[in-house]
Amino acid sequence: MASPQLRGCGVHALQVLLLLLLLLFPLRVTPGTTCPTPISVEHANIRVKNYSVNSRERYVCNFGFKRKAGTSTLTECVINKNTNSAHWTTPTLKCIKISPSSSKMTKVAISTSVLVLLVGAGVVVFLAWYIRSRQASQPRGVEMETMEAVPMSVRTSSTEDDPGT
Secondary structure, three states: OOOOOOOOOEEEEHHHHHHHHHHHOOOOOOOOOOOOOOOOOOOOEEEOOEEOOOEEEEEEEEOEEEEEOOOOOEEEEEEOOOOOEEEOOOOOOOEOOHHHHHHHHHHHHHHHHHHHHHHHHHHHHHHHHHHHHHHHHOOOOHHHHEEEOOOOOOOHHHHHOOOOO
């Protein structure tokens, strides 16, 4: 038997009644409801700061391991609506061992960039030294006296100078 429809709306009365009940009597979580300890993930640790509903926490891969691409470190404390109990979402995290070749590549990349920085700094220091040495070896500008500044003395013949001849 079909449920009666509200006139002109095409909406079933039973659906409206259920919606009103959900709005008037929402699922209530018991105050103080908390999640238990999260499940363990292989090669990872978690430090939970808050066990209350809706809190989010992150797993951290152990030393020598890294997060596999496409997996998540996140877990959240949620309520199971059927049982009204709190639980952590199932983490998708997979921690994989770091291969020795990838750590060597990181060291090579870091040492190469350090080398480039050192060479660059050396070139700058050399250029600064070269420019200073060129400036020090150039003679200072010699100022020439103008002819107007030098007094001219007129020399007369010796006969005019000597009154006794």
